[in-house]
Amino acid sequence: xxxxxxxxxxxxxxxxxxxxxxxxxxxxxxxxxxxxxxxxxxxxxxxxxxxxxxxxxxxxxxxxxxxxxxxxxxxxxxxxxxxxxxxxxxxxxxxxxxxxxxxxxxxxxxxxxxxxxxxxxxxxxxxxxxxxxxxxxxxxxxxxxxxxxxxxxxxxxxxxxxxxxxxxxxxxxxxxxxxxxxxxxxxxxxxxxxxxxxxxxxxxxxxxxxxxxxxxxxxxxxxxxxxxxxxxxxxxxxxxxxxxxxxxxxxxxxxxxxxxxxxxxxxxxxxxxxxxxxxxxxxxxxxxxxxxxxxxxxxxxxxxxxxxxxxxxxxxxxxxxxxxxxxxxxxxxxxxxxxxxxxxxxxxxxxxxxxxxxxxxxxxxxxxxxxxxxxxxxxxxxxxxxxxxxxxxxxxx
Numbered sequence: 001x002x003x004x005x006x007x008x009x010x011x012x013x014x015x016x017x018x019x020x021x022x023x024x025x026x027x028x029x030x031x032x033x034x035x036x037x038x039x040x041x042x043x044x045x046x047x048x049x050x051x052x053x054x055x056x057x058x059x060x061x062x063x064x065x066x067x068x069x070x071x072x073x074x075x076x077x078x079x080x081x082x083x084x085x086x087x088x089x090x091x092x093x094x095x096x097x098x099x100x101x102x103x104x105x106x107x108x109x110x111x112x113x114x115x116x117x118x119x120x121x122x123x124x125x126x127x128x129x130x131x132x133x134x135x136x137x138x139x140x141x142x143x144x145x146x147x148x149x150x151x152x153x154x155x156x157x158x159x160x161x162x163x164x165x166x167x168x169x170x171x172x173x174x175x176x177x178x179x180x181x182x183x184x185x186x187x188x189x190x191x192x193x194x195x196x197x198x199x200x201x202x203x204x205x206x207x208x209x210x211x212x213x214x215x216x217x218x219x220x221x222x223x224x225x226x227x228x229x230x231x232x233x234x235x236x237x238x239x240x241x242x243x244x245x246x247x248x249x250x251x252x253x254x255x256x257x258x259x260x261x262x263x264x265x266x267x268x269x270x271x272x273x274x275x276x277x278x279x280x281x282x283x284x285x286x287x288x289x290x291x292x293x294x295x296x297x298x299x300x301x302x303x304x305x306x307x308x309x310x311x312x313x314x315x316x317x318x319x320x321x322x323x324x325x326x327x328x329x330x331x332x333x334x335x336x337x338x339x340x341x342x343x344x345x346x347x348x349x350x351x352x353x354x355x356x357x358x359x360x361x362x363x364x365x366x367x368x369x370x371x372x373x374x375x376x377x378x379x380x381x382x383x384x385x386x387x388x389x390x391x392x393x394x395x396x397x
Contacts, residue, residue, distance in 0.1 A: 055127075055148040058134070059086055059102045066143065075120065075150070086146070090118060101131035102144040109133050109141050115151070125152045178232045185228055192222045231361075246373070248284040248396060249292060251318055251328060258293045259316070262300060271311030272304060279319045285326050285393045287373050295369040298362040299330040299389050306334025306387065326393045333386040342379060366391075 046069075055076070056069040065081045072081065081089045087096050096103070097116075105112040112131040117124050127148045133141035196218050203211045255278060266272050303314045317329040337345070344350045346367040370377050370391055381387035 057146045059144040059146055101129050105131035105133045105144050106141050126155045182232050189225045246286045246288055249287045249289050252278045254292045258296045273313045275315045277317040282318050291369045295366050298366050303330050303332035306332050308335050328391045331388040336383045336385050336387055337381040338383055
């Protein structure tokens with residue numbers, strides 16, 4: 001027969017329950033404090049990550065993005081990255097990258113640096129990528145921290161600096177070579193012209209066939225020497241420092257006056273169609289008129305030389321872009337250029353024309369004149385479609 005618990009036993013049981021509840025309440029309080037501290041630290045870490053000016057993403061071993069910072073959304077707009085495979089997000093590709101920096105970092109358990117070109121909104125941009133393995137308590141890599149720094153502007157400035165140094169060196173070389181060649185070339189031209197001038201007087205003293213061949217040979221010497229002289233003049237013009245004196249210039253007027261120089265060539269060739277779209281309200285720019293005319297003439301002749309059998313249409317435009325820039329554009333429907341040629345077109349002596357039909361100095365002079373006017377030249381070209389050269393000037397402050 002069971003006996004009823006005594007009052008002392010009941011009080012002891014209640015005290016035990018009370019102690020358990022107090023202990024549970026203390027643990028709940030501690031847990032809440034720990035949760036608040038964890039949330040505070042999480043927010044602090046997220047603030048640090050969001051303060052990083054580079055694109056940041058954490059990648060799982062399977063290649064899925066687990067978290068990103070705010071800069072990611074500034075660069076890759078309208079993209080929901082979390083949970084998606086990284087190469088789908090960054091490259092819009094169904095297959096992994098050939099040398100994926102995240103995979104290399106995970107496999108080697110070491111930092112990996114690479115530079116990639118990603119196309120964002122149709123524009124190619126250079127990114128310096130750093131993949132750093134995140135390790136578990138045992139030191140094994142479990143995730144990868146991926147940092148992508150946009151170095152597009154940096155690479156553009158490096159390319160411009162390299163090109164400017166190359167142009168300067170070529171300019172010095174061109175000046176020396178031109179002066180050394182100019183004197184003997186003048187003598188060759190002078191004597192060739194003298195022989196041709198006196199040749200009719202000597203015809204009766206030499207065999208007919210020899211006289212005909214001699215005249216033919218001297219004519220070739222004269223033509224080729226004249227072509228050499230044109231190259232020398234181009235070298236001298238390229239090496240000569242541009243005028244430092246600039247004044248407000250009506251760009252449309254420069255265009256119209258330059259077009260008069262090539263009217264004869266356009267009229268002689270029925271396959272050439274010239275169109276003009278000049279903005280009559282175009283504000284003036286700071287520049288040297290003679291140099292601006294030379295720049296436009298070179299671009300125009302370059303467009304005319306791109307003609308093919310079916311003919312060519314050349315469109316000359318002037319307009320204001322973004323209320324800040326003044327543009328001179330020469331567009332043609334000629335043969336165009338391959339992508340491989342585009343980085344070289346402003347290099348001295350580079351030409352895509354057949355041998356004997358170009359010195360390769362025209363576009364180099366355009367680049368040099370544009371630089372002297374704090375302007376830039378934008379180029380778009382597709383094979384068999386044509387090319388567009390756009391000179392972008394700044395407004396007068």
